[in-house]
Amino acid sequence: MDEIFDTIIIGAGAAGLTAGIYTSRAKLSTLILNEGAIGGQMVLTEEIANYPGLPVTKGYVLADNMKSQAKSFGCKIKSNIKITKYNLDDEIKSVELEDGRKFKSRTIILTPGGTPRSLNIEGEDEFKGKGISYCATCDGDFFTGKEVVVVGGGNSALEEAVALTNFATKVTIVHLFDHFQAFKHAVEEAEKNPKIEFIMESELRGFYGNTQLEKVSVEHLPSGKRSELKTDGTFIFIGYQPNTTDLKNEVELNDRNEIVVDSDMKTNIKGVFAAGDCINKKYRQVTTAVADGTIAALSVAEYLRN
């Protein structure tokens, strides 16, 4: 308990585990504290096909390899914990857990990741990874030659719908309103694409199928009329929530609740760094989380040297 770690990493996803690999390999005493399953979003991913140098791999396998690699360099990992108190401002920082344990450190790396927003409707949990996806870059290729639905009306939804036409034969965008909340050029590009159709003022009500998604129920909001739409897949792009609620009064967040960092992954608090899906950035992938985690770890090493 009296040990002062060189760094404590909050979150054991791709960003946190990578930071742990780098700091412990640099002989910095490192503790990773993780609330959920080790591996974060990677373990929610059936197959990862775009991690350079690896053949298509199960998400949990990649996560397990990262964990073993970090441990092999001496990184300590504690999971299923709940942090109740942060003290980030002092030179020696500390975090307190629900069970009363307290851990001290010279630096902190925040890597709590995030969660794509769900529709929270019938069948969504059942068909996640079995036709329902939240990432076109990750899963678009699985729908080559098939028909998909895209839910959403912002920039991500429209840009990803256009990207999906590289794979799918037909993309149907289902959107709540009679207009889009996206930039004009994104709307125009989607509208002129012959593979894209639009169902406006409508909302999905359920996902159905046997082992794989086969159809969705769509409600036309002005009339209340429901219809069924056959589909091989549905991509949901209705926003993203960084896991930063507990950090609101601890570090600077932007209006999307992302942790504000500079290019060295430094936050506004001396000795506190952040990396991965929780930071202010556009692209959220395993590769980008790994890159951010690397930069944060190297910045920690430089901070401690100075």
Ligand SMILES: Cc1cc2nc3c(=O)[nH]c(=O)nc-3n(C[C@H](O)[C@H](O)[C@H](O)COP(=O)(O)OP(=O)(O)OC[C@H]3O[C@@H](n4cnc5c(N)ncnc54)[C@H](O)[C@@H]3O)c2cc1C
């Ligand atoms: C369904 C799905 C499929 C995807 N497919 C791909 C793909 O094929 N290829 C690809 O490159 N990317 C894919 N992604 C995106 C990729 O998984 C993420 O961008 C990346 O894993 C993010 O890593 P991270 O470490 O920043 O965050 P996360 O993976 O979210 O990890 C954060 C960790 O921190 C923990 N945590 C949160 N809050 C706290 C706290 N207060 N205290 C302690 N621990 C905390 C969480 O439990 C979690 O374990 C996919 C994402 C999803 C959801």
